[in-house]
Amino acid sequence: xxxxxxxxxxxxxxxxxxxxxxxxxxxxxxxxxxxxxxxxxxxxxxxxxxxxxxxxxxxxxxxxxxxxxxxxxxxxxxxxxxxxxxxxxxxxxxxxxxxxxxxxxxxxxxxxxxxxxxxxxxxxxxxxxxxxxxxxxxxxxxxxxxxxxxxxxxx
Amino acid sequence: xxxxxxxxxxxxxxxxxxxxxxxxxxxxxxxxxxxxxxxxxxxxxxxxxxxxxxxxxxxxxxxxxxxxxxxxxxxxxxxxxxxxxxxxxxxxxxxxxxxxxxxxxxxxxxxxxxxxxxxxxxxxxxxxxxxxxxxxxxxxxxxxxxxxxxxxxxxxxxxxxxxxxxxxxxxxxxxxxxxxxxxxxxxxxxxxxxxx
Numbered sequence: 001x002x003x004x005x006x007x008x009x010x011x012x013x014x015x016x017x018x019x020x021x022x023x024x025x026x027x028x029x030x031x032x033x034x035x036x037x038x039x040x041x042x043x044x045x046x047x048x049x050x051x052x053x054x055x056x057x058x059x060x061x062x063x064x065x066x067x068x069x070x071x072x073x074x075x076x077x078x079x080x081x082x083x084x085x086x087x088x089x090x091x092x093x094x095x096x097x098x099x100x101x102x103x104x105x106x107x108x109x110x111x112x113x114x115x116x117x118x119x120x121x122x123x124x125x126x127x128x129x130x131x132x133x134x135x136x137x138x139x140x141x142x143x144x145x146x147x148x149x150x151x152x153x154x155x
Numbered sequence: 156x157x158x159x160x161x162x163x164x165x166x167x168x169x170x171x172x173x174x175x176x177x178x179x180x181x182x183x184x185x186x187x188x189x190x191x192x193x194x195x196x197x198x199x200x201x202x203x204x205x206x207x208x209x210x211x212x213x214x215x216x217x218x219x220x221x222x223x224x225x226x227x228x229x230x231x232x233x234x235x236x237x238x239x240x241x242x243x244x245x246x247x248x249x250x251x252x253x254x255x256x257x258x259x260x261x262x263x264x265x266x267x268x269x270x271x272x273x274x275x276x277x278x279x280x281x282x283x284x285x286x287x288x289x290x291x292x293x294x295x296x297x298x299x300x301x302x303x304x305x306x307x308x309x310x311x312x313x314x315x316x317x318x319x320x321x322x323x324x325x326x327x328x329x330x331x332x333x334x335x336x337x338x339x340x341x342x343x344x345x346x347x348x349x350x351x
């Protein structure tokens with residue numbers, strides 16, 4: 001077995017934390033949070049484009065979806081997660097994450113459960129449509145999705 | 156992290172790595188809001204490596220999924236082959252989803268922490284504080300270089316000797332003296348006047 005060397009490292013970053021000449025966490029967060037509202041509408045519009053592409057290429061009834069590269073669906077879901085930075089309250093990133101899980105499992109197992117994928121894509125659509133609805137509705141959608149995922153994939 | 160805690164990132168040199176330009180810009184704006192305006196943005200791992208060979212940075216934020224060569228690979232390079240000035244730099248990997256095949260790569264890359272997207276400003280600042288205060292020692296061995304991956308101090312598995320010199324021995328904890336009596340314990344807790 002190889003020998004392990006263990007040692008402490010004091011980073012320059014550690015000296016910047018709690019510097020009395022710095023700004024408060026409250027101010028830092030206020031400044032950073034101010035970045036998000038101006039990009040909200042633009043990221044939602046881009047999300048709509050991604051959802052449309054998912055539906056067009058992988059949705060129920062999409063011609064030739066079985067010959068599409070499933071990894072592309074995975075990457076489109078990652079894009080939705082990226083874009084959710086300004087709208088985390090909608091829960092799209094959670095729906096996309098669940099679909100990433102499903103696609104990853106499908107790729108590992110070498111078989112695709114298209115019915116489960118249809119459900120996940122439909123939930124993404126519903127989450128987007130419910131963007132202005134209550135947190136309870138969002139939670140109910142995501143809870144239902146988890147039950148479907150557990151049942152279909154056997155996890 | 157308290158609202159009143161202070162942070163001074165004016166002089167911090169931060170590297171941001173993401174193949175998505177929009178993601179890079181947004182992350183850059185958030186980090187600038189924290190006061191960190193000395194930023195190096197790279198759209199791929201090759202550019203990141205070129206920059207790290209020439210410039211000392213204080214924090215690396217890298218996306219995990221980057222085409223050609225990914226964030227895990229970048230982190231491993233920093234820890235094992237990168238220049239000495241950046242060998243132990245705090246690194247946060249940011250990921251939207253981790254494929255099963257990448258879970259161990261993430262754990263074994265040598266990053267200080269993996270942060271899930273979407274990264275809210277609060278979550279990111281908390282992680283920066285956490286990494287700045289991280290007291291875990293660095294481990295360097297043939298198969299791994301990075302912060303100690305053990306977050307708990309549980310010692311080696313039963314029946315095995317640990318490889319690290321400060322791993323607890325199985326016999327540690329056996330009493331070497333009689334236990335204190337209840338009266339002795341009570342006496343330690345009772346307040347008493349002290350002659351000044």
